[in-house]
Amino acid sequence: MGLSRLARRKAGAFRRRTQHRLRSPAVPQCCGHLNRWYKTYEEAAAVRKDCQGYLLAYRRQYMVVDRYFIETLGLNPNDPDWEAIGFDWVRPLEVIARTRLYSKLVAQLPREAA
Numbered sequence: 305m306g307l308s309r310l311a312r313r314k315a316g317a318f319r320r321r322t323q324h325r326l327r328s329p330a331v332p333q334c335c336g337h338l339n340r341w342y343k344t345y346e347e348a349a350a351v352r353k354d355c356q357g358y359l360l361a362y363r364r365q366y367m368v369v370d371r372y373f374i375e376t377l378g379l380n381p382n383d384p385d386w387e388a389i390g391f392d393w394v395r396p397l398e399v400i401a402r403t404r405l406y407s408k409l410v411a412q413l414p415r416e417a418a
Contacts (some may be wrong), residue, residue: 340368345394352391359392366394378412379405 340357342348348366352359356379357368371381385405389396396402 339370339373342366342368349392349395357385357391359394361394377409379409383408 324382325387334377340348340351340355342351343365345366348359350366351357352368355368357370358374360367360369374381374386383405385401389405393405
């Protein structure tokens with residue numbers, strides 16, 4: 305197998321693992337959570353502010369989750385980076401803080417067998 309083909313294969317596997325973890329609220333361990341779903345960002349952002357939740361996205365929908373959902377994803381809901389992004393994954397106040405949270409999420413994913 306050529307190096308470029310191997311690189312594409314590894315990149316594809318990494319992308320599938322991380323996208324599933326970030327985009328799918330239906331991760332088996334997350335199924336027991338009750339979350340608020342919204343069609344528009346504006347509505348979700350207003351509710352997030354009122355209930356002090358965390359705003360995430362799934363495809364073209366938005367959801368406001370509680371700290372327990374964040375913990376189930378493997379992230380610390382008390383991480384200062386959440387405050388830095390305004391508890392808004394979709395339109396973060398500081399993109400670099402979201403990048404750090406993303407790195408923490410990816411770091412705790414299971415490693416692919418070599």
